[in-house]
């Protein structure tokens with residue numbers, strides 16, 4: 001269990017983390033979602049005692065990080081910035097880490113095996129791909145067999161196979177009863193990974209909810225309609241007791257999955273339709289609405305981010 005109480009971090013005038021209070025529970029994957037600059041990495045660094053809170057407090061199983069004896073056996077983390085000495089092999093990096101943390105050497109072989117790096121264990125890490133580097137970072141996080149794991153944007157820049165591997169690993173760690181806390185700026189990533197969702201924007205808590213509840217509340221299905229005979233169609237639909245919303249431009253919207261019904265009504269009354277399309281408000285839209293006022297870099301969310309967000313949540317988990 002990780003517990004944050006009023007956790008706050010200021011850098012001069014800038015409030016990076018603003019009075020965050022929430023708990024990360026064992027046995028599930030908790031997604032930590034927020035646009036770039038929302039304060040996710042800063043929060044995670046404070047959890048690990050790498051940054052000092054301006055105010056508030058964070059506890060790991062009831063204790064502050066600096067009160068933990070052999071902290072790697074309580075909490076393992078993969079942070080955004082990779083800090084592996086390129087001249088070393090994966091094996092010697094992990095052996096070193098094990099030694100300085102009172103972890104038996106035999107554990108190094110186990111974690112190399114878990115992350116699939118056994119075959120390249122003696123190779124210098126400077127030749128590692130991004131995916132191999134992530135695997136090595138994860139091996140380090142797993143080394144102390146901790147009950148709590150934290151990953152900061154672990155799938156950034158990975159290929160589909162690497163992404164799939166990390167998702168599966170996180171779920172299996174949670175299924176073993178561990179606490180798994182993972183950050184992302186992509187709603188689509190959270191939707192297929194997380195059981196619980198904590199959303200922040202500009203350092204502030206915006207949502208703390210189960211993924212199922214978030215999906216239930218935020219994925220409205222509706223039908224989009226365009227017609228050159230707007231008034232006639234409105235009469236027909238109102239006559240059938242259907243509530244119509246005026247959408248942007250010349251479009252109309254009807255809540256629910258009423259596409260066939262509307263098509264049949266239009267045909268019966270000989271109203272011309274130019275469009276009749278079932279739609280689903282995406283979780284990405286819900287996330288963007290939630291964080292709208294707090295997006296620091298609009299340019300990013302309007303372009304690259306949007307396509308990512310649109311990509312994959314329907315695959316669902």
Ligand code: ADP
Pocket residue numbers: 011014015016034035036037038039040041042043
């Ligand atoms: P995220 O990980 O969600 O993208 P960060 O925690 O990295 O967000 O950053 C949150 C905010 O704090 C950003 O506005 C960032 O520029 C600022 N920030 C982070 N670290 C520092 C620092 N060392 N000095 C000054 N500002 C910082």
Ligand code: MG
Pocket residue numbers: 040041042080152153
């Ligand atoms: Mg970050």
